[in-house]
Amino acid sequence: MPRLRRDETTSVRFTLNGEAVSRRADPRMLLSDFLRHECGATGTHVGCEHGVCGACTIRIDGTMARACLTLAVQVEGAEIETVEGLAPEPGRLSVLQDAFRRHHALQCGFCTAGILMSLDTLFSDEPEADEVRIRDVLGGHLCRCTGYEPIVRAALDAVSRLRSGKTNV
Template sequence: MPRLSAKQRHVVAFTINGQPARMDVETRTLATDALRHTLGLTGTHVGCEHGVCGACTIWIDDVPARACLTLAVQLEGRTVRTVEGLAPRADELSVLQAAFRRHHALQCGFCTAGILMSAAALLRERPNPTEAEVREVVGGHLCRCTGYTPIIAAILDAASILQESTANV
């Protein structure tokens, strides 16, 4: 594989929220910056820039990943999903998003997108998670506003609703 220079530009082609995308980025551009500034998908937040806070969580090939630790060039040929891709339609919230709304599980909202992405991955893998499993997933995110209790309640509520319906997370 040829060595890449930080200043070189690359066209990266991938799928984002079910749609094809192409962007021209420098080798050193982070996925967070490319998503927010190049594609205008501002739901992915930049918090700590060290992969600790979880605000930048996205899915890459259906696996949660920290976008602040991912280079945009690493998205080449991949399937990416951001919080903007959770809702079934622009005018409708997903079951999980609606549960967050009902339980007031978002205060300032800064951490919410990342938590939603991790929670959706949990519910996809474990449709009936225990409270301990939810706490473990949420424990990978920093929230300074809610105290986590409404977030955990919302995720468990969404799990309950999803078990009784055919809706997607």
């Protein structure tokens, strides 16, 4: 039972989008800040910092999670996935990302990273997810540009393409 003192940093080892990384964090560092400031993964956005807006949503060990409601020291040994890991390779988009572009499911893009992580997790957990499930999961996000309808259309398009076996574009 090691005790990490408030003014000490410790090494936190985990995998970020499949790559093993190790960075130092003090006890109070939020995972959202850790990803952005220590790992340089600025795709994860920071909005409300109390779990309401959803902008910082990422995947921890396969489940969706708010990075701002997690301490960096909690994810020792965990598998972290962020929006940077969605595209199959530079210059190509995932099916979901491509649907967002075609349906104008983003304007300013601030909320987009978190919404993509939630929907990507939903579609991998529940390939048969319907509009009710999509709206349920979207309920955990705030978007102040789109009015949500284009996001729902993009999500429905993406899930139907994924079901019919379309791969990333």
